[in-house]
Amino acid sequence: MSPAEIEALFARLKKELPRPTTELSYGTPFELLVAVVLSAQATDVSVNQATRRLFPVANTPEAILALGVDGLKEYIRTIGLYNTKAENIIRTCRILLEQHGGWVPEDRAALEALPGVGRKTANVILNTAFGHPTIAVDTHIFRVSNRLGLAPGKNVLEVEMGLLKNVPEKYRMDAHHWLILHGRYTCVARKPKCHACVVSDLCPSASSDPGGPEKEDPAATGSPRKNGGRERSGKGTRKSLRH
Ligand code: SF4
Numbered sequence: 462m463s464p465a466e467i468e469a470l471f472a473r474l475k476k477e478l479p480r481p482t483t484e485l486s487y488g489t490p491f492e493l494l495v496a497v498v499l500s501a502q503a504t505d506v507s508v509n510q511a512t513r514r515l516f517p518v519a520n521t522p523e524a525i526l527a528l529g530v531d532g533l534k535e536y537i538r539t540i541g542l543y544n545t546k547a548e549n550i551i552r553t554c555r556i557l558l559e560q561h562g563g564w565v566p567e568d569r570a571a572l573e574a575l576p577g578v579g580r581k582t583a584n585v586i587l588n589t590a591f592g593h594p595t596i597a598v599d600t601h602i603f604r605v606s607n608r609l610g611l612a613p614g615k616n617v618l619e620v621e622m623g624l625l626k627n628v629p630e631k632y633r634m635d636a637h638h639w640l641i642l643h644g645r646y647t648c649v650a651r652k653p654k655c656h657a658c659v660v661s662d663l664c665p666s667a668s669s670d671p672g673g674p675e676k677e678d679p680a681a682t683g684s685p686r687k688n689g690g691r692e693r694s695g696k697g698t699r700k701s702l703r704h
Pocket residue numbers: 608609647648649653654655658659660661662664665666667668
């Protein structure tokens with residue numbers, strides 16, 4: 462996409478949704494961290510259902526550690542991979558208490574050192590909890606970026622680097638949420654709703670078929686390859702908030 466097209470793209474996404482944010486429910490950076498770890502290969506709705514019960518009981522590292530792995534599982538067993546996620550969250554709580562005074566660190570390396578936290582999760586926390594202009598690339602953003610030609614790439618890191626290079630600074634803070642919501646509700650994987658897409662005139666993959674493109678580009682619709690393989694696993698904060 463040309464710089465003028467990219468400007469038009471984000472101006473329209475912003476007009477549609479001036480203040481985008483995560484669909485995960487959270488009140489503190491720690492709650493967001495737990496919710497994002499739980500959201501791997503799970504829907505935000507299912508995570509919110511679980512955390513609606515969990516957070517009133519335990520929403521600090523101390524309190525979740527006190528629940529223990531088995532106690533935590535009771536709240537999250539409706540979520541896929543809950544056994545592994547429970548163990549990772551308990552280990553994370555211990556590290557936060559032992560190494561970070563019970564706070565979620567505002568630092569990429571420290572975040573990525575937490576169990577179950579990879580580059581994508583660290584980017585979400587840095588962006589949504591701490592206000593850094595990072596762009597986490599998930600399956601939706603990978604697909605949308607490739608279809609639009611906004612930041613083509615064969616893997617998530619290539620796409621992330623392309624987005625950081627191509628997205629104008631004034632849009633970078635909210636780009637993650639605009640793109641993820643566009644991918645989740647309009648530029649969906651199987652039959653993108655090009656007829657209802659506000660940026661269809663800018664998109665080289667646009668289809669006039671209400672059912673979506675006749676031929677789908679596997680590179681644009683398939684799952685992105687992750688880098689480093691550590692990722693296992695949504696305006697917020699606020700530095701003033703504990704955890
Ligand atoms: S025109 Fe279609 S393929 Fe392009 S961004 Fe919009 S929904 Fe996706």
